Amino acid sequence: MTFRFDVSGRRWQAVPSPALSRHHKDWLTRGGALTRHLSALGRVSVRVVAERVMPADADQCRAIGVPLRTPMWARDVILLVDDEPVVVAHSVTPLAYSRSVWQAMRRLRTRPLADLLYHDRTVTRSALVSSPLGPRHLLHGRARHDARDPIVGGCPRVRLWARRSVFLRHGAPLLVTEAFLPRFWRRLQSVQSVHGEHVRD
Structure with missing residues (x-):
């Protein structure tokens, strides 16, 4: 099967909005x-x-070049720092x-x-693109109901x-979307105030 990718889609941008802070731009574009x-x-x-089977929506179809409602395997997770939810993520690949x-x-x-993606030389990655997600997006719902971010709620x-x-990997696409919670930006600001500069490893 041959895939034609359009990871940017209609709302996703390769260059973050100029109105964003430098910290937002930094974390949205970090490789x-x-x-x-x-x-x-x-x-x-x-x-x-x-972790479940779900049909591809229109945005995912454009992003990885599959027909509408193609069966996908999806994995949704919350990333925590010191047990505090900071990121919600959604990964999908054709079933x-x-x-x-x-x-x-x-x-x-x-x-x-990351254990799969960054220890295998056969894996390549597209450019990162970014977008603000509204309340209809799946990850917005995860932030409200699963991560229970008080600002989103x-x-x-x-x-x-x-x-x-x-x-x-060997021509097979895996689309990974990561949304930063308001808690993340608050935590980052707190760490920056202690160290006097933004944290970067």
Whole structure:
């Protein structure tokens, strides 16, 4: 099967909005494993929220080039720093590839996806793109109901800044979307005030 990718889609941008702070721009465009970067802020752990089969929506179809409602294997997790939820993430690949090229994704349990992506030279990554997510997005719901972020819960219309990219292994795509919770930006600000500068490893 041949895939035609459009990871940017309609709302996702390769260059973050000029109106964002430099810290927002920094974290939305950092390469490498997000969990490794988060470890500079504290102890990182992964909470698995759901692993299931779901149909691809229109945005995912454009991003990885599959027909609408193609069966996908999806994994939703919350990333925590010192037991505080800071990021909600959603990863999807066509169901057939979750049983072949990306089958290790089904056995991760509470290990981060980075364990698969950054220790395999056959894996390549697209450019990172970013977008604010509104209340209709799946990850916005995860932030409200699973991560229980008080700002998102108290103001359901607040937008979450997120980033995404496509990983390829032997031609098989894996779309990874990561949304930063308001808690993350508060924690980052707190760490910066202690160290006098933004944290970067």
